[in-house]
Amino acid sequence: MSEDTNEAPGAPNVPSGPTAGPNVTLEEIARAAGVSPSTVSRILNGSARVLPEKQRAVEEAIARFNYRPNVLARSLASGRTETIGVLTQAVSSPFYAEWLRGIEDALAEPGFTPIFVSSRWNVVDEKARLEEFIARRVDGIILLHAQLDEATLAGYSRYAPMLVLGRSVQNGMTLAGLPIDNLQGARDATRHLIEQGHREIAFIAGPSSHEDAIERLDGYRIALEEAGIGFDADLVEQGDYLETGGLAAMERLMARRPMFTAVFCANDQTAYGARLAMFRRGVRVPEDVSLVGFDDLPTSSYMTPPLTTVRQPTYEIGRLAAQGIVQMIRKQPVALSPIPLTLVTRETTRRIGASLSPGDEHR
Amino acid sequence: MSEDTNEAPGAPNVPSGPTAGPNVTLEEIARAAGVSPSTVSRILNGSARVLPEKQRAVEEAIARFNYRPNVLARSLASGRTETIGVLTQAVSSPFYAEWLRGIEDALAEPGFTPIFVSSRWNVVDEKARLEEFIARRVDGIILLHAQLDEATLAGYSRYAPMLVLGRSVQNGMTLAGLPIDNLQGARDATRHLIEQGHREIAFIAGPSSHEDAIERLDGYRIALEEAGIGFDADLVEQGDYLETGGLAAMERLMARRPMFTAVFCANDQTAYGARLAMFRRGVRVPEDVSLVGFDDLPTSSYMTPPLTTVRQPTYEIGRLAAQGIVQMIRKQPVALSPIPLTLVTRETTRRIGASLSPGDEHR
């Protein structure tokens, strides 16, 4: 029983005594403390009152053997894993980072553990990752930007309650969506430019496969139309939500179309690329061209000049999602209202018109 | 047995027949296919030859019932979880993102699943997360920048093999370190500035609690001394590896010390902050002051101007770590040599000296 003698350098806290280390079981603790396994279990889970003396004996044994309950066995027996599958499109994207932080923090409170995976913007991977979650018997699933269609999601939600961020779905007991009002955000941003006197406003779009990219384009278009300016397809370039795409799109735009006083980018990463393209050509921001992004990534306020952009309360959204999924697991009703976005005006936009008045620079 | 009738909207692929859905077990599959559980298990794992007809019958039943093996039960029985605990200091840090991507990609090949958690630069959390890994019976652990001392790590490594990134430890069978040569990187960066004619080179340091921050400071100091310039504590400001810290440090520096022609920052985030501080004061980069960062975050090449910095091959490091831990799990020997860093010269540094010659701008 105690053939557990792998020489590890300076193992601390681990008694060199009997069955120390990794493979101690609840049963051995029970034996050592002179109680039954169920008593140990009860103490571990606080699921019933136990005589103080036994309590102490058990706790002493746990400490002495450095015992850690086996989560697997616990979950198998109880049917609960206290685990939430979180599916991102890319764990490493700066955009998801804040969401993850919010989720992680909010999940820690009720004692759930998140499992983060990425599906790389790929529907096949997305399915595969969801099935892994199910095989792992997660208690709930949070999807950041699901690509799968609603019917498929609903099917998977039979296995575990699912919450989809950035998407509206038919809310039910096991499937819910937390939509983000991209259209409104894009409209506000465009309006801001219009109010600043801009009329030739270019747009660098995100991938048309993304629902939110389409919404942002729509918001831009609607604001233009509302202002009586009208949408001009010639002012729109295709990006890919990445810096490289923004750079290339901006280069094409400048080569093709010298007349515009502002550029609205479908996300901040695109704006970074566009900004560099302008820098390369000696186009000044905001003196020559105003620039607006979308998302408000943490670094955007450190761009030079700091980027005007549409802020998503990402950390808070993450928290909301985490709280929501926990409620769904507990079969409590969840009310999820669309997340409003707010424009944060920083220093890449400038009033134009009448004469070249100083505009916004003084602050 | 088939009280499994929760109404889910449009569940696909799930037969509305007998025991469809979540709770199908291996035993039911066996019954349906007219074989024993062991046979099903063998087919699932390919662990033995089975008659083609039974094989087909079982596969058919699996498909029909949409059966997914319970990972928990499997792990409990087999003692293997095929899971790697990955401890980061902050999942959401742009710095760790690329490491995670490398780890995730490389782990997918041998079929391991990473579990990412953050310890928030906090030793207490770090211990707690490690113990969770152990309770989850992960097969191996990768630590990104462990803060715990080596003896403690060695103790935990009794439970599962551990690989520490960015740190050198006494390499053994169950504990290994993959050091990163921060000192050399910092020395190269400083030398570059010296070669460009700079002599008054300021340094914004990282938190002194971080081993790598100290190494970077040392590299700076050594390069200075090697060049006969000598270290001047008055040119060093304290940062915190974050943008805010860089901003504040730079402001203090400018307020205190007008004489310097270059600033070397302990990491890119610090450089972003410093760059903004200079922008605010009308100090031009690189015309007035040269700027060098460290890490080469993805956005650094999109800074304006693009940031000269020390590049860590982060994605590759992540891959190496993943491959290393898998080898350790398989009890194969691992050879881990320190990762060299390379300076990438972009546009925030400029040659000075003789006269104000144009220098590097032409490219």
Place this chain on the structure above:
DNA sequence: TTGTAAGCGTTATCAT
């Protein structure tokens, strides 16, 4: 309050 015993869904060791 405490103990006994029957699962939880697999894998693995035996025989056959």
Place this chain on the structure above:
DNA sequence: ATGATAACGCTTACAA
């Protein structure tokens, strides 16, 4: 090649 059967380490009625 296949099937019983005993683990794996815990939870949870059910009794006492």
